[in-house]
Amino acid sequence: MELIDWSPFGRVVAILAASSGAGATSTAVAIADALQLAGRSVLLVDAGDPVRSGLGRAARADGPRRDGPGPAAGIRFSRRARAILARLDVAECAAEPVMFPPPPYWHPGGARGVDVTVVDIGHDPWRLATDPTLGPGQWLRVGSPSPIPALVVRPTVPALAHAEQVLARLEPWVRTAAVTPPTQLLVVGARRWPKGVAGTAGRRTSVLLPDAVFFPPERDVANHGITADVTPAALRSPAEQLLRSWHMLQPPTRRLALRWPRIVRGRVSDPDTG
Secondary structure, eight states: OOOEEOGGGSEEEEEEESSTTSSHHHHHHHHHHHHHHTTOOEEEEEOSOGGGOSOTTSSSSOOOEEEOSSTTEEEEEEEETTEEEEEEEEOSSOSSOOOOOOGGGGOOOSSSOOSEEEEEEESOHHHHHHOTTSGGGGGGBOEESOOEEEEEEOSSHHHHHHHHHHHHHHHHHHHTTSBOOOOEEEEESOSSOOTTTGGGOOHHHHTTGGGOEEEOOOHHHHHHOOOSSOOOHHHHHHHHHHHHHTTSSOOOSSOOOOOOOEEETTEEEOTTTO
C-alpha cells in the first residue's frame, strides 16, 4: 500500500476512542491547546459524525466551507484562538452518497505551515477498522513522518475490554503495514487505575499499560463539554507530559503566562494586541 506523505500536516496525532463517551474529544482539544499555547501552529481536525461531534462549540464562530470530493460532505474551517479547527460538514439533505474527504482536503493552506495536526477520529472504531483506506481511518495510514495514534479509554473493566476489541480489529491492517497501530493509552477520568481494573487488560492492551497517561476528572468539561474557552489546566498538564514524551514540547524552563483570546464588545481580541 502506498505511503502517505504527511509532511504538509507536520506531525499527525490521531486520537481514537475505544468506545462512545471515552473522552477522545476532550483529550484531543487539551493536546491542541497545550501545543498552541507553546507557540506551535496547530490544525485540530474533527473527523467524526457531525451529529455526534463534541466540537460544535469549540470555536466562537463558523468559518468558510470547502467542498470535499462531492458537495454532500465538506470541511468547515474555523478559528480556535490561533489554532485552525477543521470539522466535517455534511449537507442535511444529500442527493448523493456522502464521501468522506481524504486528508488533503483538510489542509487549510496558507503561507504558514502546520507544526502538528491533532485529529479527533471519533468513536466508531468498528466502521473505522472496516477499511482504513476509507473514512476517518485514513488518518491512521502509514506514512512519513509516521502518525502517532493514541487510544482513549475510561478507567473501567468494560473500557479495557473495548480497547482490546479495537486493537484486535486493527491488527490485520497493522500486519499489512496499512495503518500505524496505537502505541499510547490515554485514560480519562482518573489519576490512577482503580483497584482490580488494570489486571483485566487483554494481551494487546496490557502492552500499553506501563506508559498510560491519566487525565483526571474535570467537572466543568464533563458538564458543559468543549467550548471556545481554553481547556482547564488539569487537562493540559497531562497533555503537556504526553507531548514532552513525544518530543513535541521542550521541558519547561520557566513559568509562562498563558493567555487566550477573549470576547470584547462582540469581537474576539488577540492576547498580544488586545
